Amino acid sequence: MEKLDQNTAPLFEALKKNVEDGVIPFHVPGHKKGKGAGELVEYLGEKVFQIDLNGMEDLDNICNPISVIKQAEKLLAQLYGADDSFFLVNGTTQGVQAMILYACGPGDEIIIPRNAHKSAIGAMILSGAIPVYVQPEINYDLGIAMGMSVDSVKEAIKNHPRAKAVFVINPTYYGAVSNLKEICRIAHQNNMLVLADEAHGAHLPFSDELPMSAMEAGADMSAVSLHKTGGSMTQSSALFIRESDKVSSNRVKSVLNLTQTTSASYVLMVSIDMARKQLALRGRELVSKALELARYAREKINEIEGLYAFGKELVGSPGVYDFDETKLSIYVRQLGMSGYEMESVLRKEYNIQIELSDFYNIMAIITFGDEKEDIDRLIEALKDIARKRGVKNKPNCNLVPCKTEMIVRPRDAFYSPKRSVRLEEAVGEISGEMIMAYPPGIPVICPGERITHEVVEYVQALKKEETQLQGTEDPFINYIKVLDI
Known part of the structure; x- marks a missing residue:
């Protein structure tokens, strides 16, 4: 295949030309290049609205x-x-x-x-x-x-x-x-x-x-x-x-x-288009920076008593053929905290938002958009929390992702007649809905699977931690729809 010129950005260049040509829009979107966007255009600026266009000959579809x-x-x-x-x-x-x-x-x-x-x-x-x-x-x-x-x-x-x-x-x-x-x-x-x-x-x-x-x-x-x-x-x-x-x-x-x-x-x-151009021209340099920051953070966090930022040492253990070091996952259980609690403390007391939390861990995604100053703020916040909390050597709560059994195919379960039951009364029933914490968006139970005591216990523990749950028609997950069979 002919090698293409990665220094170009075809869509970006076409959008710029459309704006520079001053094309008069009698097409959607109705904000007409920002003129009808009111207060939002004042905050975001005109350019983003000027390129918020629709499919046409010069812009492709x-x-x-x-x-x-x-x-x-x-x-x-x-x-x-x-x-x-x-x-x-x-x-x-x-x-x-x-x-x-x-x-x-x-x-x-x-x-x-x-x-x-x-x-x-x-x-x-x-x-x-x-x-x-x-x-x-x-x-x-x-x-x-x-x-x-x-x-x-x-x-x-x-x-x-x-x-x-x-x-x-x-x-x-x-x-x-x-x-x-x-x-x-x-x-x-x-x-x-x-x-x-x-x-x-x-x-x-x-x-x-x-x-x-x-x-x-x-x-x-x-x-x-x-x-x-x-x-x-x-x-x-x-x-x-x-x-x-x-x-x-x-x-x-x-x-x-x-x-x-x-x-x-x-x-x-x-x-x-522009992310691709940047990755083509500077991708190795930028990803190298992200890796360097992730390794720096992992090393410093592992010096904090009560915290464990796991990484490449897991390679060779079951299910880990290799490991992406830019996922900065930190085991916090030894501070007597759940990951959910750590996420909340970091946000409310230190103005830091991490990507994900679970019963045992938090996870921060490190990219080439991060700066060392921000990494240092995270490290210092974790040091401060560890100092205040102290090592509790709290054992794991033995709540791990549940093993489930599919009884009915997902599509059949989705379209089957259902009835609503209280979550704690659903053990033994076949689920007609999904329940998941988001992030990561991995279902605890799927349509067509048997609801077990372990599933109910896991979901109730998630609710107790005030985790963001979704998937059921009931927004509070007090009820779940099960197959009416």
């Missing part, structure tokens, strides 16, 4: 790109080692669902880790696919799910030889990475596609010291959140594909257009 959007997508694909890419303006959720809709029809099986994001469960409902769940490895000391072992994937393939695809998370929210290259080899030997949820891996191709990206490992498709660690704006992502006799770019486009908006945000799309 996301549903059937043939000019500047297509050129920008080709540049992105080449940068990530893919044969083609697609801009996404509905986050990696859209990419995950498109991959599964592409690979699976009603009744088709897909091998998937049980700690997959809720978007994958939504895709099962949309496609009618049947999940073959692989239990991820659990680190009971830290209380978190890691990656899938190669042996567990082999076993699933052996027991379900007609499965259409293997779905892999690369990396997990906490930074754990499965042996994706070996999983790709085994899956392809068995005529299965490999689909990668790479929401947290946009930065992986830009350092030899980070785990291998999905495209490099040989995956057929990967959905990547450029907005999380690649520098674009929230909700902007990309879907990458490797063309083959089983993967067609045109067919992927058709699948995407089932859920794709016809009014895609040019503000989001141009942020992908």
Whole structure:
């Protein structure tokens, strides 16, 4: 393939020209380049509204790109080692669902880790696919799910030889990475596609010291959140594909257009174009900076009594073939605190917002947008909290992600008649809804799974910690809908 000029930004340049030409808009959006936006334009500035445009000849159209959007997508694909890419303006959720809709029809099986994001469960409902769940490895000391072992994937393939695809998370929210290259080899030997949820891996191709990206490992498709660690704006992502006799770019486009908006945000799309340009020109330098900051923070935090910032030392333990060091996860249980409490204290008393908390840990994502001064503020805040709290040597509360059993297919459960019961009275019932803490958006229970005492206990513990829960019609999760059978 001809090497493209990564110093260009086709969509950005087309938008700039549109603004400079002073085109008079008799089209949506109705704010007409900010003139009707009132107070918001005073705060955000005119430029963002001037490029908030809609599909037209000089700006291309996301549903059937043939000019500047297509050129920008080709540049992105080449940068990530893919044969083609697609801009996404509905986050990696859209990419995950498109991959599964592409690979699976009603009744088709897909091998998937049980700690997959809720978007994958939504895709099962949309496609009618049947999940073959692989239990991820659990680190009971830290209380978190890691990656899938190669042996567990082999076993699933052996027991379900007609499965259409293997779905892999690369990396997990906490930074754990499965042996994706070996999983790709085994899956392809068995005529299965490999689909990668790479929401947290946009930065992986830009350092030899980070785990291998999905495209490099040989995956057929990967959905990547450029907005999380690649520098674009929230909700902007990309879907990458490797063309083959089983993967067609045109067919992927058709699948995407089932859920794709016809009014895609040019503000989001141009942020992908410019993030790609920055990564192409300075990606290695920028990701190196992020890694340096993450390592510095981890070293300093591990000097604080009562805290443990885990990292590469986990490599080789179950479910951790490699580790993404930019995920700064910190075990806080020895201070007598839950991660939820630590998150609250950091925000309310130190004006610091971290990415994620759970019963045992907090997690801060370190990117090239961070500065050493901010890292030092986090370190000093943690030192101060540790000094005030002291080491309690509090044992783990033995609450780890629950193992569940699928009784009814997700799609069938979603469309089945249901009744509402109190959560504590739901043990033994089949769930008709999802319940998850967000972040990370991994369901505790999925539609079609048996509700156990452990599930109820886990959800009640999450509620006690005032965790952000979602998934049920009842916003307070006092009630859950179960199958009326």
